[in-house]
Amino acid sequence: MIKVEEKLFQNRYRVDAGRPHIQIVVPDVCQLKCKTKPCTYCCPAACYTQEGDGRVTLITDGCLECGTCRIICTDHRNVQWEYPRGGYGILFKFG
């Protein structure tokens, strides 16, 4: 098992506390309607976690702002995706 947290630990972020730039629109859709939950394995920062009861939880703190989850939610379009407010989010040192 690869710990992506160890990778993200090297990165620099300015987290916009309490104002996540990505939100799940209707949580029930993830839990009840989405069978494959591609966000839980495609997100390169593992922001999406599948819980035991099938719920999907999203924590955007480690987000790399790539847009994968926005595009990959093809069946349900259940991701509300904006860029963080100016100056917040990932701050690449090297890019």
Next chain:
Amino acid sequence: MAEKFDAIVVGAGPSGNSAAYVLARAGLAVLQIERGEYPGSKNVQGAILYSHALERIIPDFREDAPLERHIIEQRAWMLDDDSYVGSIYRSNAFNRPPHNRYTIIRAQFDRWFSRKVQEAGALTICETTVTDLHMDGSRVVGVQTDRAGGSVYADVVILADGVNSLLARKAGFHGELQPRDVALAAKEIHFLPESAIENRFNVQGGQGVVIEMAGKITRGMVGTGFLYTNRESITIGIGCLLSDFQESGISPYALLEQMKMHPAIHPLIEGSEMKEYSAHLIPEGGYNAIPAVYGDGWLMVGDASMFVNGIHREGSNLAMTSGQLAAETVIELAKEGRPMTANNLARYRKKLDDSFVIKDLKKYRRMPDILEHNHQFFTDYPEFLNRAAHTMVTVDGVDKKSKEREIRSGLVTRRSRLGLLGDAFKLWRAFE
């Protein structure tokens, strides 16, 4: 901040910086808006800088641009689990200035480019996200930012906001990106002493090596890996079609981790210190996926317009040239006193069509479709080549004719004669 500019450029990557620089140098009032803390802080690339596109914009860029190594050697590897077969092209001609390509670190390079843009007279504001376009009917007249009272207006808005291209999508200029039209790449930067890099890659004095890789490392997905040498660091990454990730259930970081453990790759990065992990979408839909790139009061450049040549791993040069051509279109119209209507801005598309940007994308227009539906180019063939090499190179008392027979029959079993013929035809069509 209800000011009016000649042009607003959204984004400070290679396409936005090129557009803003050319516009400002021509004396236009340019506002450039960047959401990062500084230009480059949101931008991710491999990264190789191809000199030609930047030379046309800033001919003397080598004097102070932060460049890592000039590339003298290109390796292409086809990997199996334990091995690779490959080709190498190395030439001393690449040591003679002006150098054709360099490795760069984008956070540093974009910052440098932005300084040039500001010296040319553009106003660049950072830490500001553009949230919407202001429309007057079907015409773009300005942008809404997330700053208090943050509306700004201009005759033309140049959208250089990257692969996700949220502004044009919100405005309905084009539809949603499909998972098959983008590659998801994950990358790390690993630091090593300069001398270790020079020893491991057989280079000296600012010379560099790039390695492009295909085969088992993508676990059947359409994609490639790469390893680039910087001055005191190595960037290593792997990217595959997002639709393949979606189907395979493989996580990008797991794929990258596995690639780093390959016996041919691991010794190159051993003992290094990983200092950043990043991921990025690369627009690889090709010619047929290019959206409308202009309209009333707006132009779109770079990744937002799908200007990436996936086969040749080129993108930033297409971005810079598209930014330059967009700016030149605006400058011409301004001089002629013509309004920035879709009809007039169509000149930008014409300029693109006449440039390598569209010519190259058009040449490979069939490639994305062929690769997407023919995974054998990423599975069967690399494996076959490696096993054939292994058979021929292993000396074990079996006569060479028998070895050749074994290799041939292995190929036919794998793909069938008809399949082989079909694959050859598809590749010919794709490269035609």
